[in-house]
Structure formats: C-alpha cells, structure tokens
Amino acid sequence: MRKEIVFITTNAHKVEEIRDLADVESKDIAIEHLDYDYPELQLDETEEVASASADYIRENKGMTKPFFLEDSGMFIPALNGFPGPFSAFVFRSIGNDGILKLMANKKGAERRATFKTVVALCESSEKEPILFVGTVEGKIADVGRGEGGFGFDPIFEYEGATFAEMSTEEKNKVSHRGRAFRKLLNYIS
Ligand code: ITT
Numbered sequence: 001m002r003k004e005i006v007f008i009t010t011n012a013h014k015v016e017e018i019r020d021l022a023d024v025e026s027k028d029i030a031i032e033h034l035d036y037d038y039p040e041l042q043l044d045e046t047e048e049v050a051s052a053s054a055d056y057i058r059e060n061k062g063m064t065k066p067f068f069l070e071d072s073g074m075f076i077p078a079l080n081g082f083p084g085p086f087s088a089f090v091f092r093s094i095g096n097d098g099i100l101k102l103m104a105n106k107k108g109a110e111r112r113a114t115f116k117t118v119v120a121l122c123e124s125s126e127k128e129p130i131l132f133v134g135t136v137e138g139k140i141a142d143v144g145r146g147e148g149g150f151g152f153d154p155i156f157e158y159e160g161a162t163f164a165e166m167s168t169e170e171k172n173k174v175s176h177r178g179r180a181f182r183k184l185l186n187y188i189s
Contacts, residue, residue: 003188006032006067008057013150014070018181021172025185036061038069044085046071046118047131054120054129061125068121068184072176074152076103076140078110087152096144096155103140111139113156115176119184132187134179138163 007015015033022029038061041052049071057063073087079102083090090098103111115136120129136158144154146164149171153163163171172178 002028002030004030004032004065005188006034006063006065008034008036008038008067008069010035010037011150014072014177017168017172017175017177020168021178021181022185024169024172025182026189028189029185032065034067040071040088042085046073046085046116047133049085050118050120050131051129054122058122058125058129063122063125066121066123068119070117070119070177070180072115072117074156075114075116077112077114078103078106091151096152099140099152099155100143106140113138113140115152115156117176117180119180121184121187130187132180132183134176134181134183136174136176136179 007018009015015031019031022031038053038056041049043049043052050069053069053071057067057069073084075081075084083099115138117134119132121132122129138156138158141155141157141162144162146154146162148166148168149164156163158174163175
C-alpha cells in the first residue's frame, strides 16, 4: 500500500525536488503538500530550527497523518558561516548578487561553501521528531550561472556545474536535500 506523508513547507521548489526524488527512489510513497508558514525560531543550529518547528506543528496543527518539514541553509566558512541560519532572509534581502559581492576578494579554498538540510519527521503528533541530515560541499561561483533550481542554486558550484545548471534529478543525486531525504526514505521503507 502507498504510504502517505505530508510535507509542510511554503517553498514549492522543495516539494518539486522531493517528489521527483520519491518517484525515482520508491513508488510506494505519496507526498502530500501542506503550504503552511509556521513561525521559524532564529536559532544557530539547523537541527534546532527543524526540531523546534516540528514541535510547534505537533502542538498547534492537529496533524492526523505522518509529516515532515525541513530547514536548509548555506554556510560559507570564509564568512564565518554566513548566511547559515539567516539564509532565507539574506536571499530575500541581498540575494545572490549580494553574496557574490561579499565574496569578491575571496580566492581558491576561501570560496568553499556547504549546503545543509535537516529533515524533521514526526510519525504522529505524539512522537518526538526524528532528524535526518544531509550536507554537500561546493564553492561559490565567480558569477551566477544556470536557469534551473531556486535560491542560491545559480551561485553554488559542485564539481564544475552550478546547481542551477543541473536537472532536478542530477541535483537530487548529490544535494543536501537529496541526501537528507534519501535517509528519510530508507527509514520509512
Ligand atoms: P520553508 O521554511 O517554508 O520550508 P523556506 O524557503 O523559507 O521554506 P528555508 O528556511 O529552509 O526554506 O531555506 C532558507 C533559504 O535557503 C531559502 O529561502 C533558499 O533561498 C535557500 N535554499 C534552501 N535550499 C536551497 C537549495 O536547495 N538551493 C538553493 N537555495 C536553497
């Protein structure tokens, strides 16, 4: 029987990626999308944000099906981890051009960047969230390239191509989200 699981996010791109991955990896899971903007606490660790968000849903939303959400961020060591927990705000405010400007004088290894996703799964509202973490190491491109993906994808380069230059399937194979979500799929199947 097909398992139904609800993905709570306001970001339709995340849903598209995760549905694509579920189709490629397993036919037995149906991802329902709940577009709900839960209050996101400004905490330093992605794990804490995902876990606190899941607890908020458990307490306030009366979910009757298993659900998950995820928190993601991009971390640049040469900028002391910025934008990290502020990724959504930074993308909305200074965007990719702003990040490229901050990185203008950075060369070689200084351009390293990591994407991280923490998925929080609650099998029921009574159960504590289970976390699945995925990361990917890449670098900040010199200029934005590519039309696909979303957010920081045009400036995040992995083995020569930016995430925005990859198809959803190619990105899922190596991305933070793909890695975290594959762990969730293994857990539930
Ligand atoms: P929800 O919290 O509703 O899921 P959101 O878009 O606010 O949606 P996050 O806080 O997890 O999601 O993401 C922070 C930002 O990081 C997001 O706005 C994107 O700009 C960026 N981001 C996350 N995942 C990304 C990815 O795979 N590629 C490029 N940018 C990404």
